[in-house]
Amino acid sequence: MPPRLTLRVDLGPKQSIGPGKMRLLDAVADTGSISSAGRKLGMSYRRAWMLIDDLNSSFRRKVVSTTLGGKEGGGAKLTPFGEELVKRYRAIEENAAKATKTHVAFLARAMRTDSEAGTAKRTRLSR
Amino acid sequence: MPPRLTLRVDLGPKQSIGPGKMRLLDAVADTGSISSAGRKLGMSYRRAWMLIDDLNSSFRRKVVSTTLGGKEGGGAKLTPFGEELVKRYRAIEENAAKATKTHVAFLARAMRTDSEAGTAKRTRLSR
Numbered sequence: 270m271p272p273r274l275t276l277r278v279d280l281g282p283k284q285s286i287g288p289g290k291m292r293l294l295d296a297v298a299d300t301g302s303i304s305s306a307g308r309k310l311g312m313s314y315r316r317a318w319m320l321i322d323d324l325n326s327s328f329r330r331k332v333v334s335t336t337l338g339g340k341e342g343g344g345a346k347l348t349p350f351g352e353e354l355v356k357r358y359r360a361i362e363e364n365a366a367k368a369t370k371t372h373v374a375f376l377a378r379a380m381r382t383d384s385e386a387g388t389a390k391r392t393r394l395s396r
Numbered sequence: 397m398p399p400r401l402t403l404r405v406d407l408g409p410k411q412s413i414g415p416g417k418m419r420l421l422d423a424v425a426d427t428g429s430i431s432s433a434g435r436k437l438g439m440s441y442r443r444a445w446m447l448i449d450d451l452n453s454s455f456r457r458k459v460v461s462t463t464l465g466g467k468e469g470g471g472a473k474l475t476p477f478g479e480e481l482v483k484r485y486r487a488i489e490e491n492a493a494k495a496t497k498t499h500v501a502f503l504a505r506a507m508r509t510d511s512e513a514g515t516a517k518r519t520r521l522s523r
Binding site: 270272273274275276277278279280281282284286326327328329330350354357358360361364365367368369372373375376377379380381 | 481
């Protein structure tokens with residue numbers, strides 16, 4: 270497993286975006302519904318709905334728009350702003366990964382590898 | 397509150413560093429002991445000890461060194477590698493913040509502000 274950054278952007282005291290919400294938005298775009306998106310990620314409908322409601326109320330513009338019932342049941346899709354939000358978050362991930370490459374590589378090299386783990390116990394802190 | 401990034405560096409399947417461990421290392425450097433550092437952060441001794449043991453076994457070199465008992469009780473301090481680890485993490489935070497400034501500012505501008513929150517309920521998803 271190559272080292273990687275995980276990013277959360279805290280925008281306000283209760284407003285943040287991170288990998289979980291972004292995966293959910295990707296899944297909504299893929300499946301066209303909140304319940305299918307939740308199912309895809311092993312998340313309850315309630316949890317998926319709450320996260321999306323959270324996103325929709327965090328920003329001035331809606332992130333996900335929904336259509337009601339009808340024959341095929343309700344649908345959901347990203348708004349143009351929702352698409353931009355996902356793109357911006359992915360750009361943040363990429364720019365951050367590029368800008369921190371050297372330091373992250375240093376940490377990866379300093380890491381104990383699996384083959385060294387056998388000796389790990391002996392050098393651990395004694396309690 | 398200005399928008400900010402929170403970063404976690406995943407180095408292996410069970411090896412990661414993030415803001416919590418870094419704050420703990422800062423507190424160890426400040427207080428000279430694991431128990432005082434834990435107390436400072438409202439963390440049990442056991443939890444502080446486990447996080448540091450985790451760090452010490454994640455890398456080839458120790459991050460924190462401890463000295464046993466004596467009149468003043470045991471002490472703990474960052475090793476030179478521990479100091480470098482903290483510096484590298486802070487550099488990762490700074491470089492990532494700089495490299496993502498434009499996108500983060502866009503998200504901050506798109507955010508609903510407190511004064512707009514009164515209308516938030518009306519535009520939320522209907523259940």
